[in-house]
Amino acid sequence: MSVRILFLGPLRDLAGQDDMLVEGTLDWDRLLQTVSPQVAAQLREERVNIACEGRVLADKTALMAEDGDEVALLPPVSGG
Template structure:
């Protein structure tokens, strides 16, 4: 199973790249994704992504409850940081 993680805005800066392809032997739930982010980047980065201000889109659609996400083969999950505007 392969999936793509996409980091937008300042999350891209923190991650050091705009995306990361991941492979797993089975679908990944939200806890698995956070564990992978913690191992790949840092626990602090995973905690930031898990925070209530970071929104998540799965295959282009915003997800209301990111804790219910399950990534399957070919899925793309995008992490959207809070945006300030005026």
């Protein structure tokens, strides 16, 4: 089993892929080490959110994804 990371919007462009699989559990520090430095820099921004299993995390640094979970990296939403 593994954790699936989904890159959405501009984060997909930075990552150069739609998603990636990582083995085992995934916490905040491991997420930052796993993605590219450009994506990690964006994740550190307050405007970028993370959802785990469909729930947006109030504190993204508390991420703890288990085998089989899906983690979505959510870029800022623009509106007009």
